[in-house]
Amino acid sequence: MSTNCVRKTSSSEATSPHLAMLRNDHSVMDLPLESLVKIHFEKQPPSNLRKSNFFHFVLSFHDCNQRLVEVEMAKFVDFIQDIRDNVVISNGATYKLHLRFDNGLKIEKELCIRLVDSVSKELIRYEGQEKNSELRRVLLTHEIMCSRCSEKKSCGNRNETPSDPVIVDKYFIKVFLKCNQNCLRNAGNPRESRRFQLAICASSKSLEDVLSYSDNIFVHNNSKYGRQPKKQGSNDNESPRIRALCPDEGWVTGYTSVVIIGDNFYEGLQVAFGNVYVWSELISPHAIKVQTPPMQSPGTVDVTLSFKSRQYCRNKPGKFMYSAVEPTLELRFQRLAQMMPGYTGETDRLAKDVIAKLASEVSEVIYSIQQKYPLPFPNGSLQQQQTGLPIGMPLASPTAFGYNTTTSIISQCVPNTPKMQESDGLRNQSNYDLSGHHDGSNEVSSAFCFPVNGYSDGSNVFASSYYGSAGSVLHTPNQSKDFTQGFNMGCDSVGYVPSLSTDFQFQNPMRSDNNSFLTLPQHNQNKIQLQNPPEGKQNRNTNINLGPAKPKRRKISRK
Amino acid sequence: MSTNCVRKTSSSEATSPHLAMLRNDHSVMDLPLESLVKIHFEKQPPSNLRKSNFFHFVLSFHDCNQRLVEVEMAKFVDFIQDIRDNVVISNGATYKLHLRFDNGLKIEKELCIRLVDSVSKELIRYEGQEKNSELRRVLLTHEIMCSRCSEKKSCGNRNETPSDPVIVDKYFIKVFLKCNQNCLRNAGNPRESRRFQLAICASSKSLEDVLSYSDNIFVHNNSKYGRQPKKQGSNDNESPRIRALCPDEGWVTGYTSVVIIGDNFYEGLQVAFGNVYVWSELISPHAIKVQTPPMQSPGTVDVTLSFKSRQYCRNKPGKFMYSAVEPTLELRFQRLAQMMPGYTGETDRLAKDVIAKLASEVSEVIYSIQQKYPLPFPNGSLQQQQTGLPIGMPLASPTAFGYNTTTSIISQCVPNTPKMQESDGLRNQSNYDLSGHHDGSNEVSSAFCFPVNGYSDGSNVFASSYYGSAGSVLHTPNQSKDFTQGFNMGCDSVGYVPSLSTDFQFQNPMRSDNNSFLTLPQHNQNKIQLQNPPEGKQNRNTNINLGPAKPKRRKISRK
């Protein structure tokens, strides 16, 4: 390899950039790029990528002596559009680079970034249905689609995902693109397993001389990608548990709103009253709201939780007491009746005449109330009110009795589980964050790492570093199914301290799976490129911001 | 108005559709639509609307005698594109309707729906930057943009927002559109205050004869619309936080048992209702049980937490609604009345004679229901059960008195509080949902209400009704600023019993602020169209699903 490095000078003699420099031989400009530099993916593109999202990767350039080549300028030039087999292929972009070799030699070179099939190495074709022709490309930049950018106005998104590569710490360029073509062409459980790769070429003319291929990328459009089917797991402290129902009693007619209080609830968890599943609403990992199903007969039923086929709390189910009652309609009329002064509880039969009688009584009540309470509570009645009894309200009135029925019901339902325990805390606290590290005093260590994400303006302030700090632990109720995964990720990058960054690099393959960290160039040409983690189930939690520093954007996506 | 109804027949003589029918005079087909029918917004479009989102509204047609006109067919025809002042204006769509009058006369008419300036009544022009020409319209349908639809494949989104109006319960058409033009043209705090209106016209040729204008619509593209300005935060994830109250409503008399659901609760934490500290019982770090203090007047109070002198959740307090007693009583009777077939909406005044009449009708309903729902009434036990009192239950028991529980408490919180302030609630509540109704046994009540949201396939199963069912209680940590609002909504829809749905119609302006419900046609041509709540701060929480039935889509958006 290095033997014929820069071999093809104008004189076709072996020479080095250094020599070329000494001789002021600028004919190296005419050399094919691949003979001058090797291109390395300092940070790989993400192993999987949602079609709608931007991604980025980082390239570095080495001369034939494995020294890093400085990048003085990097500009997006244009999209590549060529015709093969009478088909227009819009795949790739060209960039212009100004490189400065270690010896001072400067060259300007073109670089092409294209997307190829990971097996056949053929160009990927755009096959989508997009009607906007600018979107009918395999690779896109932000600026081509942005109305602000196209008007040359300031644009916050361009700061994040500029078309021009960002030169990071002089030797690295960070390229932002979006891929608008799925690996899989159809809906449905995939059979084909096409994957993409980035191909870095020196010329847009052919794919003959590819300088470098990236790792595989799985471009999809699946918001649930990588989501784990809820692990049916260990019944230990991870599994849902019911502590109480509130209320824990209702009518057989159902539709009582009940809050189930407990732990480890998550979206998708199913609630069953007896054998009847009900639709539930997750309020928090500790509360689920449901409506009771109608039940055929009064009595107590077990309230249990399940997810898919896994059942929980069979041993300690919640208990819900169904009371007998008629249809709602009748019940409501009864309530009406019961509100009347002098009500004696004798509405046993709802014959027509009874109803008529009640109705007239209702009217009496209404009128009397209107007289007594023109406004809800007249001035001067404070004392009475404090008793809880509105003035003149008959004792039998449910109002007087508070209707605070819930009270008693609740008081039973939440009994006994003072052992509040375990994982509760964990769940919430998942944000074990790095807080400590990144607040202000970090510039000193900037020599060891640099922000890969975000626009690097050279200040090395780590502002963007929080992007990758992963460790999302903000698990929201209905995302909690992702919890485990997210949590693991959280740990991966947590505790990452600037000065320790180097070994981190070996712990973590440099996928730009999201905005994550990249260690600084160590001028270590033998840097090991670890194999990437298997594509599957990559963590999706990348733009999470934790820690005290202000992230530039997309602070917390997971909510 | 009705005097010249159908005046312009071929003979230019005054005639009614009925006469036309008798004479087999189909020349009424040539009549301008506006002389045949009046168009009414049975449900208004949302008062504010994010540009990216679809909206819908419901129209009804009345003949000159104010009778509803049946819609036998409604189809989207095309988008309107016309040229004014040498500028192409793409604003509006034409629809084809088959109307059937009360007397049997059938006509086919064209209907145009366009968007106009609420002040000048001029057509809104598309001023966006969209590069896809199909999107360069003021009004859009789903199908024009959907790749599945354009391939005539099955499409779940089309089921939700079809281009063809959905005929709901024979007399109403529900139209789905998206507006792709903002009211405000620039970023920045708005100075101009342009608002839009839908204009229903009989012809695409001119805006001369507009049959009906909708209420104002504020079309924006602001995901923070209606959000409360950020309060100075008590901070982070360590301090106690309230997520929900259960129930969140009770009587001014106090002593309602309430479970406060949230995070980071600990022993000694104090709970305050308004300014009143109450005794509390720590159930878990996520639940505290309290009893409400009596309150002097109805209304909503903030529920806050404090420890020693430190106050928490001042910025996002829980909200507890104190209800006075009277409105409920009246309201309940109203609901009763409205359940009856043939109800005319005239319970405005509850005169004695009216009540007596209603009572007899109630009895009819009750009996008919008894026939339909034999189950709860096992033979022989009818008497006892009908009382609603579990056998042996003392009358004074709050449980026996029904108010059974949160359910009913919650069910009241919606209607009887027109003062439910600010409109937050109001808007949302368009979706008082019928949750209870929709699980199989509910078709019986379908005569009283129908789903406005979702694709109505005629089965009256209400499957789609859950869309609006409001009641979000899923407050995630960083969204908790919205908590209060959401939670109130949560309660709104709970416990709402099918057959009582009608009165909501009068409580709630029929804005389609989101996918919400519309009460059934009462064949009540004088149906009151309440004025809309002020546009500001409409609730954003509309697609929340609650209730036992399975929601079709967009189950829980709030996370």
Place this chain on the structure above:
DNA sequence: CTTTATTCCCATGGGAATAATC
């Protein structure tokens, strides 16, 4: 049959730039 993992679609939420107001 059920389960799973894709498709595209819709909806929501958050951020820089922006512009008006305070």
Place this chain on the structure above:
DNA sequence: GATTATTCCCATGGGAATAAAG
């Protein structure tokens, strides 16, 4: 200056239809 409410943009999440695999 700070606050606020818009703009468009990006990201994420959820659902019907889909298709394969069990």
